[in-house]
Amino acid sequence: MTTNTANAAQTDIPRAEYPRPDWQRSDWYNMNGSWSFQFDHENLGLSAGWEKSDAHTFKSEITVPFSWSSPLSGIGSNDKGIAWYYKEVEWAPAAAGSKLFLRFGAVDYKCDVWVNGSVVGSHSGGYGTFEFDVTDVWSLEGRNAITVRAEDFDHNYQARGKQGYGEIRGIWQPVWLEARPQDYVRGAKFNTSLDGMIDVTTSVVAKKAGKAQLSFSFEDGAVSHRIDVELSEGNNVLRTSFVIADPKLWSPESPYLYEGEIRLTSGGQTDSISTYFGVREIGTAIIGDRSYRWITLNGKPVYLNGTLDQSFHPTGYFTYPSDQEMQDEIFLMKRMGLNFVRIHIKPEEPRKLYWADKLGILVMEDMPCFWGDPDEQARQSYESEAREVIDRDYNHPSIFSWVMFNETWGLKTESEAASLTSDVTHPHNFLPQTQEWVRDMYRWAKQVDPTRIVEDNSPCNYDHVESDINTWHFYINGYNELRNHVTGVVEKTYVGSTFNYIGGNAQSDAPLMNSECGNVWGIEGGAGDSDLAWHYRYMMNEFRRHDKMCGFVFTEFRDVVNEFNGYYRLDGSDKHFGYEWFVPGMTVADLHSPDFIVIDAPPCQTLDTGAEVTLELLRSSFSDRYHGETLQLAWELWYDHFGRRVVMNSGSEAVEWNGYGVSKLASLSMTLPEQDAVAVFAVRLSTADGKTVTRNFVTFDVRSNEVQGRYELDGQIVSVPVSSFSDSKWPYSWNALQEQKANGGDTGYFDYDIQLPSADEQSAVYDIEIYFEASSKRLLKRNVEDSVQKKLDISFMHGALADPEYNKNTYYMTDTERHESKLNVRIDGELVDTIVLADNPADSQGVLSWHYQQANNKFEEAGSYGYLCKVTLPSTLTAKLNASRSFKLQLEAVEGGLALYGRNAGRYPIDIVVHHKG
Structure with a gap:
C-alpha cells in the first residue's frame, strides 16, 4: 500500500504538481499518467459491462490529462464519440477515518465514473471541475479500479x-485523489476592500451537528482570525470578516498575495487548506469633469494593454504540457509590457490563473460558447457551466472581468434564418427573447459576483444589451481607414447613444474599450503570415489619441494554426518588430506604457525635400506614477545616409506631467532633408534621472523627384531601377511592388548594363562605388505553384487549417528563423565581392514597402526590406572602366535567392546607385 508520502516523488508523470494551488490540501495522490483506453464507437461498453472489466478490456494506453485528440495523449485521434478510461491505484489517506474524493479538473463533455465496479457519479459540461465522494467504495488495502466513460459528440x-x-475530448485536465476529515471546508470566497476589510463566505460540510472552530491564518500568522461555530449536519454557510492593517494591494506591477491557510477543527480532526487572496478592487469611475467612466484598479484609472489568448499548444492543445510553460506564458506577456490578457471563449486552467495571480497580470475570462440555436437545452447547459466557472475561479485576484458571450456566437437563431432575413428589427437572428436571456445572464453574474466587471456580449455586430463595459471589435488595415473608424466609434459613444447596442437599448456611461483588434481579418483572404509591426504601432498611437478609450485587446498573443498575427510564434519564439532601428532601445513595450507620447500624424508621409513640417504631440497618462514630476521630452529628426546616421534636428523640453488622460503638448516644426531620404522623427520621454518612460516615432519619404535622385555624395551618380535588368536566369523570378522590387530564387542572377558618363561629359572616372539594397528571397509555395486560397467562412473560427504559404498576402515577418543567401557581385564577369545576406526580413523597417502598398486590404510583399550593400571596385578595374565607360553588373545568388529593392521599396530610397568621382 502506498500513501501520500510518495506523491511528492511522482516526477515521472505529466503535470505532477497539485492542480489547484488556490485551494490545496496536503494529503493527495496524482492520477495523471498512463491509463488504459478504448474507443467505443458502437456504444457497446455499457451493455458489455466494461465498467466492471479490467485493464485487458482496453487495448490502448493514453496519457492523462491530455485530450485524446492531442499528440501528448499518445492517441492523437480526433474521433468524437465515446471512449473509456481505466486505471488501477493503490493508495490510502494518511489519517484513518478520512473521507476520500476523486477529483477531475475537467472532462469534455459527459462522463460516468465507477470505482471497483460501483457507480460513483456522472457529470456534464466540458470546462467545470467536479468531484465524487468515493469513501464507501474505496479499498484501503489492495488495488482499486477506476473506470471513466466519456462522451463528446460535439x-x-x-x-x-x-x-x-x-x-x-475526454479527460483534459488533471485527475487526483484527495483525503479530507469527516467535517471539511468545501470552499471559501474572499471579498476584499482597500481599507483592509476582508469578508469571507465559507462553505462547510459536517457529518453531524456540533461545535467547531474556523480559523484563518495568513502572512505566517501576522493576519489571523478565528470564530467558534455551531455546525448543522450537512451543508453550512458561514460568514465572517477580519481587517488587515495597512493592506498591501495586488496589481500587475505589485502582485502581492496573502498566502496562508484555512483550518476547520471539529470532532478531534482538522481540515487544513492552503490558499491565498489578493487585496484589490475593480471598478469604474468618472475622473474629473468627464461624462464617461474609466476602468479603475484599486481606485485609480488603469489603461488596459491586453491581448487575446487562445491558450492553444501544438502538442497538448488546450492543456499545458507543463507548469513551467504556464509561468512562461505570463512572463512573455509581461515582457511585452502587457498588463492583461483575455482568455478567449474558455476558462483558463487553474494553475495558469495561479501564475497570473502570482506574477501579476489581469485576466478577462470568457465563458465558452455553444454553436447551435439558443434553445432551452443549450441555455441550461450554458448556465450550468457558467455557475461552475465562476464558482471555481472566484478567488483569483487576477480576474477582473467575466465575458458572458462573444460576438453573438450561440445567440443567433439559425433555424429561423430564412424567415428573418428581411426583418431589420432582428439583425443576424439575435432575437428579442435571446437578448433578454443575455441580460438575465449579465445580471445573474453581477448578483453572484458583484466584485468584478461583467460584459454581456463582446460584440463584432454592435449588439450590446446591458454591460459594465462598452466594447467593440474591429479588424481594419490602413492608417486612414483605422483612424476614421476609431474616431467614429469614439464620437458615437455617449450616454443615451444607441450605437453599439441592440433592441432599443442604449449606452450608459460605461467605459469604452476595444476587446478585439488587429489586421488578421481585415485583409482580403486573411492576412496570411505577414508583418504586424507597422500596423500595430499606428493602431496603438490612434488608441492613445482618445481620452475616452481605456484599453484594447490585440488579436493575438501567439500564432495559432490558422492565424499568424501573434506577438510570438506558436512555439513562443520571438518575432522582430524592428522599432529599435528608428529609436534606439525601442521595443513593443514602449507602446504599452501607461504614460505615452502620441504623435498625431500618419506613420509615413510623402513630402518634398526641404519641406517644412509641423507635428502635433499629445500626452496620454493613465498612471499617477509621475504626476507632479517634470519629465523630459527629447526629439530628433534623422535619416540614414548610405549607412551613416545623420541628425537634422534635435531638442528637448521639460514637461510638467500632471493629471490623467489625454492633453495637448506644444507642437514641433522642422525642416526635412534636402536629399531623397526616409526621415525619422523620434521622441523619447524620460525621468529626471534619465530613465526612459516611452518612445515613439513617425517617418517621412522625402523626395527630390529628380530622375537620378538627389543624394549628398561627393561626385556623380547613376541610378539604375532594379527592374531594368538586361538579362536574368532563375527557376522563379518576378517583379513586385509596382516594378520597384525584383525577386529571384533559388539560384540565379540579374544582369544590369551600366553606362557611365562619356569622356565629353566627364574627363575621367575614379573611385567607383555601387550601393543597393538586397535581401535573400525565400520562395513560398505560392511562388512555385498555383495559389490555393481557402475561402474565409465560419470554419476559420473553428480553427480550419490553413497553409500560409499559399496565401497571397503572406510574407513572413522577421523572426528567429533565418533564411540566408550568398550573393556574388561581378563586374564584366570578374568577381569583385561576395556578400552574405542574413535573411529575407519583413517588419516595420520596410517603410517604403508599406508606404507604397496599393490597397489597404491586400498585401504585396508588405514590410519587406533588405540590407544596404556597398561594393567598392578595385582600382585596376576602375582604370579599365575609365576607358570603356560601361560595364555589366551581375548580382548572382548561389543559394537562398535574391530580392532587390528600388526607390519605392524596402527601407532605403535608392535604386542601384553607381557613385563615381571624376
Whole structure:
C-alpha cells in the first residue's frame, strides 16, 4: 500500500504538481499518467459491462490529462464519440477515518465514473471541475479500479468555445485523489476592500451537528482570525470578516498575495487548506469633469494593454504540457509590457490563473460558447457551466472581468434564418427573447459576483444589451481607414447613444474599450503570415489619441494554426518588430506604457525635400506614477545616409506631467532633408534621472523627384531601377511592388548594363562605388505553384487549417528563423565581392514597402526590406572602366535567392546607385 508520502516523488508523470494551488490540501495522490483506453464507437461498453472489466478490456494506453485528440495523449485521434478510461491505484489517506474524493479538473463533455465496479457519479459540461465522494467504495488495502466513460459528440448545445484548433475530448485536465476529515471546508470566497476589510463566505460540510472552530491564518500568522461555530449536519454557510492593517494591494506591477491557510477543527480532526487572496478592487469611475467612466484598479484609472489568448499548444492543445510553460506564458506577456490578457471563449486552467495571480497580470475570462440555436437545452447547459466557472475561479485576484458571450456566437437563431432575413428589427437572428436571456445572464453574474466587471456580449455586430463595459471589435488595415473608424466609434459613444447596442437599448456611461483588434481579418483572404509591426504601432498611437478609450485587446498573443498575427510564434519564439532601428532601445513595450507620447500624424508621409513640417504631440497618462514630476521630452529628426546616421534636428523640453488622460503638448516644426531620404522623427520621454518612460516615432519619404535622385555624395551618380535588368536566369523570378522590387530564387542572377558618363561629359572616372539594397528571397509555395486560397467562412473560427504559404498576402515577418543567401557581385564577369545576406526580413523597417502598398486590404510583399550593400571596385578595374565607360553588373545568388529593392521599396530610397568621382 502506498500513501501520500510518495506523491511528492511522482516526477515521472505529466503535470505532477497539485492542480489547484488556490485551494490545496496536503494529503493527495496524482492520477495523471498512463491509463488504459478504448474507443467505443458502437456504444457497446455499457451493455458489455466494461465498467466492471479490467485493464485487458482496453487495448490502448493514453496519457492523462491530455485530450485524446492531442499528440501528448499518445492517441492523437480526433474521433468524437465515446471512449473509456481505466486505471488501477493503490493508495490510502494518511489519517484513518478520512473521507476520500476523486477529483477531475475537467472532462469534455459527459462522463460516468465507477470505482471497483460501483457507480460513483456522472457529470456534464466540458470546462467545470467536479468531484465524487468515493469513501464507501474505496479499498484501503489492495488495488482499486477506476473506470471513466466519456462522451463528446460535439452537440450543438454543448459549450465548446473555440476548440477547432485542437479538440478537447475526454479527460483534459488533471485527475487526483484527495483525503479530507469527516467535517471539511468545501470552499471559501474572499471579498476584499482597500481599507483592509476582508469578508469571507465559507462553505462547510459536517457529518453531524456540533461545535467547531474556523480559523484563518495568513502572512505566517501576522493576519489571523478565528470564530467558534455551531455546525448543522450537512451543508453550512458561514460568514465572517477580519481587517488587515495597512493592506498591501495586488496589481500587475505589485502582485502581492496573502498566502496562508484555512483550518476547520471539529470532532478531534482538522481540515487544513492552503490558499491565498489578493487585496484589490475593480471598478469604474468618472475622473474629473468627464461624462464617461474609466476602468479603475484599486481606485485609480488603469489603461488596459491586453491581448487575446487562445491558450492553444501544438502538442497538448488546450492543456499545458507543463507548469513551467504556464509561468512562461505570463512572463512573455509581461515582457511585452502587457498588463492583461483575455482568455478567449474558455476558462483558463487553474494553475495558469495561479501564475497570473502570482506574477501579476489581469485576466478577462470568457465563458465558452455553444454553436447551435439558443434553445432551452443549450441555455441550461450554458448556465450550468457558467455557475461552475465562476464558482471555481472566484478567488483569483487576477480576474477582473467575466465575458458572458462573444460576438453573438450561440445567440443567433439559425433555424429561423430564412424567415428573418428581411426583418431589420432582428439583425443576424439575435432575437428579442435571446437578448433578454443575455441580460438575465449579465445580471445573474453581477448578483453572484458583484466584485468584478461583467460584459454581456463582446460584440463584432454592435449588439450590446446591458454591460459594465462598452466594447467593440474591429479588424481594419490602413492608417486612414483605422483612424476614421476609431474616431467614429469614439464620437458615437455617449450616454443615451444607441450605437453599439441592440433592441432599443442604449449606452450608459460605461467605459469604452476595444476587446478585439488587429489586421488578421481585415485583409482580403486573411492576412496570411505577414508583418504586424507597422500596423500595430499606428493602431496603438490612434488608441492613445482618445481620452475616452481605456484599453484594447490585440488579436493575438501567439500564432495559432490558422492565424499568424501573434506577438510570438506558436512555439513562443520571438518575432522582430524592428522599432529599435528608428529609436534606439525601442521595443513593443514602449507602446504599452501607461504614460505615452502620441504623435498625431500618419506613420509615413510623402513630402518634398526641404519641406517644412509641423507635428502635433499629445500626452496620454493613465498612471499617477509621475504626476507632479517634470519629465523630459527629447526629439530628433534623422535619416540614414548610405549607412551613416545623420541628425537634422534635435531638442528637448521639460514637461510638467500632471493629471490623467489625454492633453495637448506644444507642437514641433522642422525642416526635412534636402536629399531623397526616409526621415525619422523620434521622441523619447524620460525621468529626471534619465530613465526612459516611452518612445515613439513617425517617418517621412522625402523626395527630390529628380530622375537620378538627389543624394549628398561627393561626385556623380547613376541610378539604375532594379527592374531594368538586361538579362536574368532563375527557376522563379518576378517583379513586385509596382516594378520597384525584383525577386529571384533559388539560384540565379540579374544582369544590369551600366553606362557611365562619356569622356565629353566627364574627363575621367575614379573611385567607383555601387550601393543597393538586397535581401535573400525565400520562395513560398505560392511562388512555385498555383495559389490555393481557402475561402474565409465560419470554419476559420473553428480553427480550419490553413497553409500560409499559399496565401497571397503572406510574407513572413522577421523572426528567429533565418533564411540566408550568398550573393556574388561581378563586374564584366570578374568577381569583385561576395556578400552574405542574413535573411529575407519583413517588419516595420520596410517603410517604403508599406508606404507604397496599393490597397489597404491586400498585401504585396508588405514590410519587406533588405540590407544596404556597398561594393567598392578595385582600382585596376576602375582604370579599365575609365576607358570603356560601361560595364555589366551581375548580382548572382548561389543559394537562398535574391530580392532587390528600388526607390519605392524596402527601407532605403535608392535604386542601384553607381557613385563615381571624376
